[in-house]
């Protein structure tokens with residue numbers, strides 16, 4: 232079984248060539264006794280191919296709830312009996328959130344909306360918000376606004392949105408069990424347009440939604456094929472009222488095995504801890520940051536809370552991992 | 562969570578807070594904002610931002626994390 236770690240050492244660490252799907256499946260199948268060795272190797276890969284810096288990001292929900300889509304993990308779908316009500320954040324509050332995020336040392340601020348894709352009202356709010364943040368706060372602005380038209384992609388790139396998030400969420404073979412209102416291909420289309428327009432692509436998903444280990448390997452390989460600049464990894468936090476509300480959070484060891492494996496599949500990507508790490512990993516999140524992860528979301532999420540940014544920042548200081556500085560090179 | 566004599570509904574699940582078990586709700590609330598007004602059980606309009614949250618009941622006003 233240790234063989235796959237030897238392969239990782241020469242192929243991924245040595246030559247920077249990521250694992251394929253079959254290799255990922257073997258890494259995900261390693262026993263608990265070899266988890267530490269897997270994480271250590273993933274950490275070495277991250278240090279060699281990405282460096283020791285950690286990218287810190289804050290996210291905020293510009294438009295919450297009432298989404299017409301039916302992603303079964305999501306408390307913001309208007310189709311489920313979720314307690315989350317629709318709400319809009321005004322531009323001054325958005326700028327305040329960006330300022331608070333920048334004050335933590337974060338270099339990324341992602342504006343998120345719960346929509347299938349933006350309508351004119353949302354685009355107008357984004358235009359005003361991005362301009363106001365650019366004028367007042369030193370931070371890179373990213374957006375996550377669902378599926379885009381070519382004109383919207385072009386406009387977001389033109390107004391200075393440097394990165395766009397659009398997740399594949401899960402393996403192609405499991406996607407129909409998670410979403411019925413749109414297709415995997417529609418998600419891929421937006422990702423491709425974002426890439427072609429010159430924005431950085433942020434594309435990841437959620438683990439622990441009932442997918443098999445083989446599907447987890449499939450998902451990692453499908454993400455790698457897109458070569459995203461960033462891969463945010465969420466762990467299912469079962470939300471009341473959603474179809475996945477009664478699922479159990481995935482185990483910490485499975486989550487860590489996945490983190491390390493995704494790093495071995497994508498040696499150079501920004502691999503970010505996103506939502507759900509508090510309930511899935513608790514204090515073991517630190518092991519993930521020494522196991523392949525090189526980016527974190529600090530502070531609260533869209534509808535749930537994170538631990539205070541100060542706790543993550545002191546964890547990074549304890550680990551002697553520098554926070555990536557702002558490079559306004561766009 | 563019960564805060565005072567007028568708070569009769571669980572602010573996480575919206576059920577009667579004076580009966581039943583809400584230990585899971587109390588635990589979950591460490592990582593969630595309130596969703597229901599504890600006085601009238603209306604679903605509140607909740608805004609989560611990186612550093613805090615606000616929750617507004619049309620009848621009973623706004624609660625905030627700070």
Ligand code: SF4
Nearest residue numbers: 298300302305308345
């Ligand atoms: S499209 Fe986004 S906001 Fe809408 S239900 Fe799916 S995950 Fe939730």
Ligand SMILES: [Zn+2]
Nearest residue numbers: 571574583586
């Ligand atoms: Zn309750």
Ligand SMILES: [Zn+2]
Nearest residue numbers: 598601618621
């Ligand atoms: Zn009320």
